[in-house]
Amino acid sequence: MVSETFIKPSAADKRVAKLQELLAQVSGSRGDSRIAPTVAESQSRARAILSELAIPSTKDEEWRFTDLSSLLDINFQLAGPAAVDVFALADSELDETANSRLVFVNGIYVPELSSVAGLPAGVQVGNLSAGNFPEIASYLAQQQGGQEVFTALNTAGLADAAVVWVPANTIIETPIHLVFLTAAGATPVWSQPRALVVAQRGSACTIIEEYAAARGTWCAQEASNCYLTNAVTEIWLAENAQVKHDRIQREATNAFHISKTAVSQAKDSRYTCTAVTSGAKLSRHNLEIFQAGEGTETVLNGLAGISNSQVADAHTAVILNHPHGIVRQLHKCIADGNAHAVFNGKIFVAKAAQLTDASQLNRNLLLSRKAKVDTKPQLEIIADNVKCSHGATVSQLEPQEMFYLQSRGLDPATSRNLLIDGFAGEILAQLSIPALGAKLSRCIACRTDN
Amino acid sequence: MIIDNSEVILSVRDLTAEIDGNQILKGLTLEIKAGEIHAIMGPNGSGKSTFSKILAGHPAYTVTGGEVIFKGKNLLELEPEERAREGVFLAFQYPVEIPGVSNTDFLRASCNARRKHHGLPELDAFDFEDLIQEKLQIVQMDPSFLSRSVNQGFSGGEKKRNEILQMAILEPKLGILDETDSGLDIDALKIVANGVNQLSNAENAMLVITHYQRLLNYIVPDFIHVMEGGRILTSGTKELALELEARGYDWVKEELAVGV
Ligand SMILES: Nc1ncnc2c1ncn2[C@@H]1O[C@H](COP(=O)(O)OP(=O)(O)OP(=O)(O)O)[C@@H](O)[C@H]1O
Ligand SMILES: [Mg+2]
Numbered sequence: 001m002v003s004e005t006f007i008k009p010s011a012a013d014k015r016v017a018k019l020q021e022l023l024a025q026v027s028g029s030r031g032d033s034r035i036a037p038t039v040a041e042s043q044s045r046a047r048a049i050l051s052e053l054a055i056p057s058t059k060d061e062e063w064r065f066t067d068l069s070s071l072l073d074i075n076f077q078l079a080g081p082a083a084v085d086v087f088a089l090a091d092s093e094l095d096e097t098a099n100s101r102l103v104f105v106n107g108i109y110v111p112e113l114s115s116v117a118g119l120p121a122g123v124q125v126g127n128l129s130a131g132n133f134p135e136i137a138s139y140l141a142q143q144q145g146g147q148e149v150f151t152a153l154n155t156a157g158l159a160d161a162a163v164v165w166v167p168a169n170t171i172i173e174t175p176i177h178l179v180f181l182t183a184a185g186a187t188p189v190w191s192q193p194r195a196l197v198v199a200q201r202g203s204a205c206t207i208i209e210e211y212a213a214a215r216g217t218w219c220a221q222e223a224s225n226c227y228l229t230n231a232v233t234e235i236w237l238a239e240n241a242q243v244k245h246d247r248i249q250r251e252a253t254n255a256f257h258i259s260k261t262a263v264s265q266a267k268d269s270r271y272t273c274t275a276v277t278s279g280a281k282l283s284r285h286n287l288e289i290f291q292a293g294e295g296t297e298t299v300l301n302g303l304a305g306i307s308n309s310q311v312a313d314a315h316t317a318v319i320l321n322h323p324h325g326i327v328r329q330l331h332k333c334i335a336d337g338n339a340h341a342v343f344n345g346k347i348f349v350a351k352a353a354q355l356t357d358a359s360q361l362n363r364n365l366l367l368s369r370k371a372k373v374d375t376k377p378q379l380e381i382i383a384d385n386v387k388c389s390h391g392a393t394v395s396q397l398e399p400q401e402m403f404y405l406q407s408r409g410l411d412p413a414t415s416r417n418l419l420i421d422g423f424a425g426e427i428l429a430q431l432s433i434p435a436l437g438a439k440l441s442r443c444i445a446c447r448t449d450n
Numbered sequence: 451m452i453i454d455n456s457e458v459i460l461s462v463r464d465l466t467a468e469i470d471g472n473q474i475l476k477g478l479t480l481e482i483k484a485g486e487i488h489a490i491m492g493p494n495g496s497g498k499s500t501f502s503k504i505l506a507g508h509p510a511y512t513v514t515g516g517e518v519i520f521k522g523k524n525l526l527e528l529e530p531e532e533r534a535r536e537g538v539f540l541a542f543q544y545p546v547e548i549p550g551v552s553n554t555d556f557l558r559a560s561c562n563a564r565r566k567h568h569g570l571p572e573l574d575a576f577d578f579e580d581l582i583q584e585k586l587q588i589v590q591m592d593p594s595f596l597s598r599s600v601n602q603g604f605s606g607g608e609k610k611r612n613e614i615l616q617m618a619i620l621e622p623k624l625g626i627l628d629e630t631d632s633g634l635d636i637d638a639l640k641i642v643a644n645g646v647n648q649l650s651n652a653e654n655a656m657l658v659i660t661h662y663q664r665l666l667n668y669i670v671p672d673f674i675h676v677m678e679g680g681r682i683l684t685s686g687t688k689e690l691a692l693e694l695e696a697r698g699y700d701w702v703k704e705e706l707a708v709g710v
């Protein structure tokens with residue numbers, strides 16, 4: 001840090017100044033007084049941490065491939081309440097979740113677009129500041145990894161959150177849709193969505209978490225307003241709980257999206273995440289899973305479909321510290337144009353995590369010469385009796401496959417789309433609502449259409 | 451069946467072609483008329499698959515001379531997908547596996563591409579379902595194969611049946627079968643051969659490439675051609691296959707040398 005400051009004082013100073021400037025903006029807005037006592041301690045801790053930090057640079061190992069310099073020169077202002085109408089949801093509207101949906105615009109809850117009438121009694125789904133969640137203090141902002149700069153920034157400004165609280169042994173069949181939209185104006189804005197999911201002992205639920213621009217259509221390719229989303233989602237699975245988590249990031253083409261998903265899994269729980277990234281100019285998703293009990297299972301499916309000069313960075317970490325843990329990870333990237341995909345997948349198998357069964361596979365499809373992928377599987381295994389495998393592949397469209405399809409009468413564009421769709425389909429098929437998979441498949445097709 | 455004055459489907463004259471600078475076809479001449487079944491036999495590396503892929507329009511090969519006329523049109527000018535829509539079908543010796551692409555989606559897209567080309571209305575999912583159920587019977591294929599990815603994890607025999615299923619859906623004018631019989635057990639061979647016979651009629655033609663006379667007991671050819679070194683060495687009727695089976699290819703070369 002000292003030598004960096006010496007060589008490039010202005011760049012390092014700028015990173016510190018930018019973070020302080022963002023922090024100053026959220027320090028004024030403490031949100032509803034009712035949530036203040038719950039998070040006061042976490043907030044002051046976060047603020048203290050942030051006084052020591054800066055916006056990361058590519059010299060930071062965790063940010064080696066993703067350069068945030070372009071953020072530094074943009075004068076982001078904290079987004080305020082926006083005038084929203086029924087059209088704000090646009091393509092985020094799903095028939096299946098019409099009565100199990102929470103909508104936030106610019107990080108602010110919008111009751112007019114939300115409804116949880118379709119959920120069973122006992123389940124508490126709502127926004128934090130309006131709801132009654134007596135036990136929340138032991139969960140909110142209590143996940144490990146809260147010191148990380150953007151997570152701390154989100155906590156420091158925490159004013160409201162989407163909360164899903166599933167009581168013990170309650171099975172919710174209807175997917176719960178958490179929609180976080182940004183209504184960007186002519187000048188750049190930023191917001192900090194927050195979500196908390198607590199699945200009590202033996203319960204089961206499906207969460208669809210979605211990030212998009214207000215009124216954003218699926219295939220919006222036209223230049224949009226610039227904005228920044230800094231999102232944090234915390235998920236707690238108690239013993240034997242099951243959470244299926246579909247995460248869709250389809251922010252506008254000119255947006256920055258930085259996010260953290262922190263998951264803690266107790267004994268015998270099962271967490272499945274299907275994370276699909278198609279949006280934002282630059283995006284970073286940190287997905288961190290802590291297996292906090294024996295016999296837990298974690299399934300991670302990832303897909304990035306990007307083009308032009310998009311950057312999509314997925315950092316995942318699964319930390320195993322108990323026997324009989326299972327990890328199944330498949331992360332896929334499709335990159336066209338000058339796009340740059342980054343995948344960093346850590347799996348830590350501690351000494352106590354005997355009989356772990358972990359597999360990780362990263363497959364990349366590059367559609368143009370200039371598209372690029374940086375992949376770094378990272379397995380650290382201390383336990384001695386485990387089964388762990390990992391691999392990464394980078395390929396182009398196979399000429400043999402193209403010819404096979406053409407020889408059956410399909411033109412090159414259709415053949416290409418079919419192959420891209422086939423590559424993406426393995427992940428999209430995992431989404432809990434088929435219509436969502438179909439929309440995303442069209443979205444990726446048009447994004448990679450040249 | 452040989453039909454007098456029937457339409458010429460394929461006419462190949464003095465075809466020469468190369469790949470990566472290596473000349474593989476060295477003056478191939480062949481004519482196929484509607485209703486006929488032709489067989490090509492010949493030793494490994496003689497250029498049989500090369501010839502079939504050139505007919506289908508494989509981009510890796512360069513035609514350096516000669517001509518290929520298909521139903522009166524210059525076939526070599528057409529893109530692979532145009533050839534397919536016009537009625538050229540190649541059942542590959544080694545069909546590729548395409549992970550993630552469902553067999554049904556692929557078959558329907560393929561069927562509709564051809565229908566559109568011929569000015570026919572495209573089939574929706576329901577109509578296509580009816581069509582495919584009918585076609586599956588031709589190759590006695592289990593419907594469960596439809597929901598799987600194209601050829602992925604199919605056994606050798608299942609891949610070959612899938613090729614014939616595609617041929618049944620596309621109803622080509624010229625069906626080229628490149629060693630569709632290789633690796634098939636006798637039951638599968640009968641099913642495949644039976645499928646081909648059902649699809650063969652007075653309006654179309656079949657070109658069957660094989661190493662084994664056995665197949666020709668089931669798909670009875672009107673003509674047999676022996677290929678060697680990138681050209682047709684000799685042609686005859688189905689009795690030639692028995693002769694080849696008994697005496698090998700060297701015999702043909704010797705006979706011809708004597709003849710010259
Ligand atoms: N890329 C290439 N470069 C050079 N030679 C090639 C290339 N591809 C094929 N060949 C050669 O072309 C010749 C013809 O091959 P082809 O596959 O057409 O033979 P075939 O008659 O189908 O043989 P088989 O009976 O074994 O299937 C072979 O000698 C082969 O090695
Ligand atoms: Mg061959």
